Amino acid sequence: MATVQKVPATVNGVNVDGLFSTIDAVKATPAIANFKFRVHNQWEGASQNRSTVGSFYGAGQELSRTRPFVLVADEPAVLLGHDLAANPVEYLLHALASCLTTSMVYHAAARGIQIQEIESSLEGDIDLHGFLDLDRNVRKGYQGIRVTFKIKADGSDERIQEIAQLGTRYSPVFDSLTKGVPVSVTAERL
Amino acid sequence: MATVQKVPATVNGVNVDGLFSTIDAVKATPAIANFKFRVHNQWEGASQNRSTVGSFYGAGQELSRTRPFVLVADEPAVLLGHDLAANPVEYLLHALASCLTTSMVYHAAARGIQIQEIESSLEGDIDLHGFLDLDRNVRKGYQGIRVTFKIKADGSDERIQEIAQLGTRYSPVFDSLTKGVPVSVTAERL
Numbered sequence: 001m002a003t004v005q006k007v008p009a010t011v012n013g014v015n016v017d018g019l020f021s022t023i024d025a026v027k028a029t030p031a032i033a034n035f036k037f038r039v040h041n042q043w044e045g046a047s048q049n050r051s052t053v054g055s056f057y058g059a060g061q062e063l064s065r066t067r068p069f070v071l072v073a074d075e076p077a078v079l080l081g082h083d084l085a086a087n088p089v090e091y092l093l094h095a096l097a098s099c100l101t102t103s104m105v106y107h108a109a110a111r112g113i114q115i116q117e118i119e120s121s122l123e124g125d126i127d128l129h130g131f132l133d134l135d136r137n138v139r140k141g142y143q144g145i146r147v148t149f150k151i152k153a154d155g156s157d158e159r160i161q162e163i164a165q166l167g168t169r170y171s172p173v174f175d176s177l178t179k180g181v182p183v184s185v186t187a188e189r190l
Numbered sequence: 191m192a193t194v195q196k197v198p199a200t201v202n203g204v205n206v207d208g209l210f211s212t213i214d215a216v217k218a219t220p221a222i223a224n225f226k227f228r229v230h231n232q233w234e235g236a237s238q239n240r241s242t243v244g245s246f247y248g249a250g251q252e253l254s255r256t257r258p259f260v261l262v263a264d265e266p267a268v269l270l271g272h273d274l275a276a277n278p279v280e281y282l283l284h285a286l287a288s289c290l291t292t293s294m295v296y297h298a299a300a301r302g303i304q305i306q307e308i309e310s311s312l313e314g315d316i317d318l319h320g321f322l323d324l325d326r327n328v329r330k331g332y333q334g335i336r337v338t339f340k341i342k343a344d345g346s347d348e349r350i351q352e353i354a355q356l357g358t359r360y361s362p363v364f365d366s367l368t369k370g371v372p373v374s375v376t377a378e379r380l
Binding site: 012013014015018019022023026027030033034035036037038039040041042043045046047049051053056058059063065066069071073075076078079080083085086087088089090091092093094095096097098099100101102103105106115117118119120121122123124125126127128129130131132133134139140141142143144145146147148149150151152157160161163164167168170171172173174175176177178179180181182183184185186187188189190 | 204232275287288307316320331337347378
């Protein structure tokens with residue numbers, strides 16, 4: 001007798017059965033929704049440092065990767081670095097781009113909306129008068145960030161806008177960056 | 191006759207002469223302080239996408255890298271990904287760690303404060319009730335981020351705190367994340 005194995009429903013490459021199972025699991029056990037993400041960073045001299053991304057807490061347990069991910073930061077020569085890697089404010093743009101994209105892909109999948117392609121261009125403005133302490137009225141960080149998505153999907157132009165709005169409505173990085181996050185910083189002697 | 195070549199003053203690996211030259215140049219020509227940083231992101235299916243970091247605008251000109259930096263994002267299995275790379279909210283922590291570190295290193299260098307070592311551990315809390323749209327009172331993004339620095343430098347314990355405060359006072363990512371940034375998102379059909 002042939003056994004019938006259920007193939008998980010997949011939309012946009014996302015396991016939609018898994019997504020709805022996660023939602024059901026969180027409804028049944030709210031505490032499993034608490035996640036703690038972490039990095040450990042080490043200065044390597046001058047403008048270089050590297051973060052190691054390994055374990056995190058989620059679904060009620062400590063979880064780790066089979067191997068850590070290493071993220072290197074540097075600055076370009078005009079900002080007195082050696083240009084060996086993207087700089088911190090570029091990593092921030094990557095975090096935003098990747099989070100908006102994944103958020104729209106997942107939430108579109110949950111709604112059965114198929115997407116063929118997504119690309120985005122991000123640009124953010126920084127006035128160094130802030131960082132260099134030359135003008136107290138100029139902020140140190142980004143004054144504004146512009147994100148332009150190009151999306152290939154079936155349906156009307158309204159559908160394209162609907163997909164993009166799933167990104168801004170659900171993205172954790174978009175929410176963190178536009179609304180702000182309390183950050184506590186402490187220091188001790190090594 | 192021997193020629194005497196001036197060696198640039200370096201503190202914490204940072205070319206301090208270059209730093210003060212930059213400050214003088216910005217004072218003389220304020221417009222060169224305007225920087226535009228960019229990434230271009232491409233969805234690769236499911237939870238994977240990659241950003242390319244290449245050109246940026248600064249010091250009054252378009253500047254590019256000799257080769258682009260590629261940053262890949264994925265999600266761990268518990269978040270329905272293939273765990274091939276750090277996820278977007280981990281990239282956000284790396285952006286914060288690297289920017290705080292570089293900011294304290296540069297501003298300490300400008301003050302002649304020598305630092306031997308810096309490391310930091312970051313942890314941020316996310317409650318998936320937000321992303322999963324199960325509770326409108328729970329935010330999608332980080333509820334809070336804790337940063338713990340360990341710093342090796344000569345001097346008193348007050349000196350250690352002073353160095354850490356240079357990070358929070360000047361870091362563009364810390365400023366962006368704690369105060370929030372206006373982000374405009376537009377979408378068009380590909």
